[in-house]
Amino acid sequence: MPHGGSTAPGPVYVGVDRRQARLAVRHSIGIGEMSIFVMGLALVGVVLPTLLSDLPPLNAAEHAQTALRTTWSILFVCAGLFRLVRWRLTGEISTALLGAGMFCFGLLSAPTAALAPLIHTTQPEISLSPVTRAVAVTVFLVALMRSFRSAPVDARIHPLRSTAQMSIAGLGVLAAFIAAGSLGSTAAIPRTTWVVVSAVQTACWLTLAVVVLARGARTRSPSHIWIGLGLLLMASAELLHGLAFIGPFSLAFFGTCLQVVVGGIALANSAADLGLVFSADGNRLISLSGALEEAEQMRTEEEYEQEERLHDARSVIAALKAASITLDRYDERLDTSVKHSLRSSLVSELARLERVIDGRRREPLQAFRLDVALGPVFTAERENGLVITNKLGSVKAVGRPLELATVVQNLLVNARRYAPGSVVRISATSSGGRVQILVEDRGPGVDPTQHEMIFQRGYRCRPDEADGSGLGLYLARRLMREQDGEIVLRERPGGGASFLLSLQGTSVVQQPKSGIQIRHAVDASVKGAADEGDGATVTHLPRQRDKNSRSGSVATVVGDDKIHHATSRRAGRNLKAT
Numbered sequence: 201m202p203h204g205g206s207t208a209p210g211p212v213y214v215g216v217d218r219r220q221a222r223l224a225v226r227h228s229i230g231i232g233e234m235s236i237f238v239m240g241l242a243l244v245g246v247v248l249p250t251l252l253s254d255l256p257p258l259n260a261a262e263h264a265q266t267a268l269r270t271t272w273s274i275l276f277v278c279a280g281l282f283r284l285v286r287w288r289l290t291g292e293i294s295t296a297l298l299g300a301g302m303f304c305f306g307l308l309s310a311p312t313a314a315l316a317p318l319i320h321t322t323q324p325e326i327s328l329s330p331v332t333r334a335v336a337v338t339v340f341l342v343a344l345m346r347s348f349r350s351a352p353v354d355a356r357i358h359p360l361r362s363t364a365q366m367s368i369a370g371l372g373v374l375a376a377f378i379a380a381g382s383l384g385s386t387a388a389i390p391r392t393t394w395v396v397v398s399a400v401q402t403a404c405w406l407t408l409a410v411v412v413l414a415r416g417a418r419t420r421s422p423s424h425i426w427i428g429l430g431l432l433l434m435a436s437a438e439l440l441h442g443l444a445f446i447g448p449f450s451l452a453f454f455g456t457c458l459q460v461v462v463g464g465i466a467l468a469n470s471a472a473d474l475g476l477v478f479s480a481d482g483n484r485l486i487s488l489s490g491a492l493e494e495a496e497q498m499r500t501e502e503e504y505e506q507e508e509r510l511h512d513a514r515s516v517i518a519a520l521k522a523a524s525i526t527l528d529r530y531d532e533r534l535d536t537s538v539k540h541s542l543r544s545s546l547v548s549e550l551a552r553l554e555r556v557i558d559g560r561r562r563e564p565l566q567a568f569r570l571d572v573a574l575g576p577v578f579t580a581e582r583e584n585g586l587v588i589t590n591k592l593g594s595v596k597a598v599g600r601p602l603e604l605a606t607v608v609q610n611l612l613v614n615a616r617r618y619a620p621g622s623v624v625r626i627s628a629t630s631s632g633g634r635v636q637i638l639v640e641d642r643g644p645g646v647d648p649t650q651h652e653m654i655f656q657r658g659y660r661c662r663p664d665e666a667d668g669s670g671l672g673l674y675l676a677r678r679l680m681r682e683q684d685g686e687i688v689l690r691e692r693p694g695g696g697a698s699f700l701l702s703l704q705g706t707s708v709v710q711q712p713k714s715g716i717q718i719r720h721a722v723d724a725s726v727k728g729a730a731d732e733g734d735g736a737t738v739t740h741l742p743r744q745r746d747k748n749s750r751s752g753s754v755a756t757v758v759g760d761d762k763i764h765h766a767t768s769r770r771a772g773r774n775l776k777a778t
Contacts, residue, residue: 229426233468237429240464241433244461249456252453252457253450265327268453269312270313272459272460272462274306274310275460275463276302276305276466277302277310278467280299280301280363281299283295283298283299283470284359284363286473291353293353293359294348294350295347297350297359299470302470304339304363305336305337308335309332315378316332320381325389325394333441335370336370339369339370341408342366345408391446395442398438398443402442406435409429409432412424412427413425413432426465426469430465430466430469433458434459436458441455565598565599565683565684567597568597568598568601570596570597571592573602573605576605577605577612578626581609581616584616586612587623588623588626589625590625590627591626591627592626592637595635597705598705599684600679603680603683607701608637611639612624614672615697619643623641623642624641626638630705633705635702638699639698641696642694644695655689656670657674659674684704685702686701
């Protein structure tokens with residue numbers, strides 16, 4: 201192997217066209233299409249040439265025929281361009297070669313009237329232009345045969361290059377005839393010779409027409425059927441042009457008008473096939489747009505869910521951190537009940553954190569005691585310095601305990617942030633089959649015009665505030681509504697914020713027939729700790745203090761809105777909750 205590797209070209213792909221990712225074929229010929237074809241054939245192929253053949257001045261008839269030639273030449277050029285555009289979209293080599301043939305046929309036939317006097321010597325030859333017509337027909341037939349024999353996709357064929365080569369070759373042949381005529385080298389060719397040439401071309405048209413119609417019938421392709429009909433008409437037109445050399449000249453008008461009809465068929469068929477591709481692409485674009493919109497929506501929902509989970513996780517982690525630090529620093533100074541309460545709070549918060557990490561699962565509604573569900577939250581938030589009083593008693597509600605704990609924790613975090621130093625009062629009542637939970641603070645409150653706005657996602661009362669995500673209250677309302685509850689903000693007499701939460705009461709819940717009671721998924725020790733604290737009094741644990749502090753810890757005992765302070769003079773003395 202030479203240095204630098206082999207320079208031999210790789211294998212050329214000639215397999216199935218893998219770029220056709222859409223269906224772009226017709227399945228039937230409509231009645232409207234056939235009606236237009238019959239009417240066009242009758243008017244343009246029969247009535248129009250009959251009228252032209254009756255024109256008395258010969259010059260007028262020749263000018264009319266020249267106009268008709270130009271017309272069908274333009275039609276074929278446009279049809280070829282449409283086919284080439286379809287090839288660029290689908291990669292169909294047969295379509296590209298057919299379009300190249302149509303384009304060259306129209307291009308080489310367009311200057312027939314202008315070039316005929318430079319090539320021919322007799323008036324019939326000038327009028328019928330057999331040389332230019334023969335060159336154009338030959339190029340078209342070569343392109344057609346190549347298109348029918350080509351593979352669906354073949355990298356060895358370059359349609360645009362083939363179009364340029366065929367056009368240059370045809371124009372070169374015509375230029376040679378023009379040069380020969382200008383040098384006087386051409387002689388009058390017998391008319392029978394042109395009749396034979398026309399007969400050969402007619403046979404070629406007929407052969408291709410049979411092949412294409414057979415393929416169209418086999419594949420049930422309306423496009424091939426229309427092409428086959430056009431080839432039959434081209435054979436008829438060529439035969440009429442040949443007979444015009446030995447018969448009445450009016451036959452040439454009929455042949456030219458049939459070529460106009462074929463040009464119209466070619467243009468309409470090419471436009472229809474191209475339109476199918478655009479339509480398929482349009483449908484595919486709409487489908488892709490819909491899929492993209494759904495993907496963006498799913499991505500947005502996933503981002504929202506991640507933000508919500510991160511928000512909940514931060515709240516739980518803050519509570520866990522406060523309780524764990526207290527246990528770590530004051531383990532020897534806390535009595536047994538306080539330690540048990542803190543550890544129970546840790547277990548409950550860890551369970552809630554696990555649920556946040558695993559993702560929210562829609563659990564069935566169940567009956568539970570409010571103090572059991574919210575006790576760990578109160579313990580954790582008190583470790584963060586929040587003073588809480590509660591009058592929950594033994595009220596029961598129907599809902600999801602973990603979600604209610606998340607809602608209340610969000611409210612307590614907001615109270616700690618926006619109403620620092622304020623006592624948060626939590627009470628519950630049950631009436632009319634509903635349970636109402638009131639969470640109040642004595643902070644600055646919320647502007648009445650913002651009572652509903654604060655529940656919107658991302659809304660913050662203070663836009664310039666760097667801290668906060670605007671998700672707490674949004675999540676609170678969503679969680680309450682998902683368990684057939686509600687949360688609203690009301691004005692509190694004397695100032696501050698007052699959040700009213702409502703849930704179903706136990707009186708509207710039917711117990712399962714099996715007698716199995718649905719219990720809260722928190723560790724049983726949590727309930728035991730909460731049962732010890734039932735009633736109006738809940739112990740506030742010692743706040744975190746530096747180990748070098750000389751003063752003792754402060755225990756705040758909160759119950760029925762009464763706050764007491766007890767100071768321990770010796771650091772080794774246990775703190776007891778009253």
